[in-house]
Amino acid sequence: MQITIAQHDHVTVAGxxxxxxxxxxDTLVTALLNELQAGRTRLVMHFAAVEYTSxxxxxxxxxxxxxxxxxxxxxxLAEIRPNVKQVLELSGFTSILxxxxxxxxxxASCPK
Amino acid sequence: MNPPARKVLLxxxxxxxxxxxxxxxxxxxxxxxxxxxxxxAVAQARRELPDVVVLDTSxxxxxxxxxxxxxxxxxATHNIPVVILTARAMQHDxxxxxxxxxxxxxxxxxxxxxxxxxxxxxxxxxxxALxxxxxxxLAEIRQFLARSxxxxxxxxxxxxxxxxxxxxxxxxVQHADVADFPGPTRVTxxxxxxxxxxxxxxRGRPFDPANAPAPDLTSGWEDRPVGGLGWYLxxxxxDDLTYESSPDSDGVLNRLTLIKRNVAADRDAAASS
Numbered sequence: 001m002q003i004t005i006a007q008h009d010h011v012t013v014a015g016x017x018x019x020x021x022x023x024x025x026d027t028l029v030t031a032l033l034n035e036l037q038a039g040r041t042r043l044v045m046h047f048a049a050v051e052y053t054s055x056x057x058x059x060x061x062x063x064x065x066x067x068x069x070x071x072x073x074x075x076x077l078a079e080i081r082p083n084v085k086q087v088l089e090l091s092g093f094t095s096i097l098x099x100x101x102x103x104x105x106x107x108a109s110c111p112k
Numbered sequence: 113m114n115p116p117a118r119k120v121l122l123x124x125x126x127x128x129x130x131x132x133x134x135x136x137x138x139x140x141x142x143x144x145x146x147x148x149x150x151x152x153a154v155a156q157a158r159r160e161l162p163d164v165v166v167l168d169t170s171x172x173x174x175x176x177x178x179x180x181x182x183x184x185x186x187x188a189t190h191n192i193p194v195v196i197l198t199a200r201a202m203q204h205d206x207x208x209x210x211x212x213x214x215x216x217x218x219x220x221x222x223x224x225x226x227x228x229x230x231x232x233x234x235x236x237x238x239x240x241a242l243x244x245x246x247x248x249x250l251a252e253i254r255q256f257l258a259r260s261x262x263x264x265x266x267x268x269x270x271x272x273x274x275x276x277x278x279x280x281x282x283x284x285v286q287h288a289d290v291a292d293f294p295g296p297t298r299v300t301x302x303x304x305x306x307x308x309x310x311x312x313x314x315r316g317r318p319f320d321p322a323n324a325p326a327p328d329l330t331s332g333w334e335d336r337p338v339g340g341l342g343w344y345l346x347x348x349x350x351d352d353l354t355y356e357s358s359p360d361s362d363g364v365l366n367r368l369t370l371i372k373r374n375v376a377a378d379r380d381a382a383a384s385s
Contacts, residue, residue: 019254022282023247052254052271054278055342062338069333083271090348091341092329 017049020057041073048079078106121162123153150174161305177212184213191265193234260301266308272349306374318357
């Protein structure tokens with residue numbers, strides 16, 4: 001799994017490539033929580049290159065979401081592949097996370 | 113739970129030959145379906161979805177090669193292995209059979225050990241032994257599953273199975289104290305008609321996923337539990353799940369069996385009926 005962090009105005013975009021599973025989840029949550037602790041609380045995760053997520057990936061999303069909202073920010077997802085979207089839907093995550101079909105829309109949705 | 117008998121559809125218009133081979137296959141543990149002509153054979157294959165079809169070439173109505181082409185052209189049956197069994201033993205007969213799409217070729221008079229070896233090769237279980245089991249082998253498990261399901265031609269989508277076995281192994285390693293599982297963990301993939309059966313076995317402390325509580329997916333983000341989703345996802349991704357744990361000479365054998373139906377085959381069979 002590879003993580004790329006980039007700043008787009010007031011929004012931090014975390015691009016993730018590869019599989020999010022029990023082996024890689026800790027690395028990802030550490031990277032995301034570092035951003036939140038640094039005050040960058042408006043996060044968009046770019047999921048276009050995420051091939052697979054297990055429940056370990058869902059735990060990363062929920063942990064990050066809770067932390068971001070408790071700090072007044074939010075976590076949003078963009079460009080999710082169908083097989084990953086299926087896992088998010090089955091686990092009820094699409095009702096608590098905002099998901100966007102493209103990255104610019106996800107960035108534009110974040111309030112300043 | 114014993115695995116179901118593997119089902120072979122034996123197609124030969126010579127009743128004596130068919131009955132004799134049928135009895136010999138039944139004695140080897142196969143459930144044998146019989147057909148005497150090509151049209152009926154194709155219909156039976158679509159209806160019964162056998163594990164393998166053994167097909168003579170000279171048949172009334174629809175010959176064996178034409179029947180093979182029909183089976184291989186139909187999404188509901190194209191993954192079922194076909195063995196052509198014929199008295200025509202020339203090289204060009206083999207080439208014609210392979211060109212029609214059969215998976216293997218054998219000649220009469222029947223050499224049963226040779227024929228069984230060919231059938232077993234086509235139906236062989238794929239086994240991955242993991243000892244010790246550790247998280248860094250998850251990628252290997254995923255590749256094994258994807259390759260095995262593709263090789264066996266069963267299950268229209270491997271995603272559910274990959275996720276399910278990944279979750280199971282992650283749970284074993286992370287939550288069940290892998291030090292208590294001294295024996296090897298084995299992942300076995302076998303074909304059952306168009307469907308796939310995956311078995312995960314280990315020797316150690318019983319570990320019953322049936323008792324895993326379902327998470328509350330209706331709660332808001334503040335109250336949503338961070339854990340407990342793994343087994344829920346496993347149950348959503350497979351069509352059946354059974355667990356048994358029993359003492360044996362080497363300790364306690366835990367066996368978790370997952371069944372994934374080939375939804376595409378069902379849909380296509382329904383559409384063509």
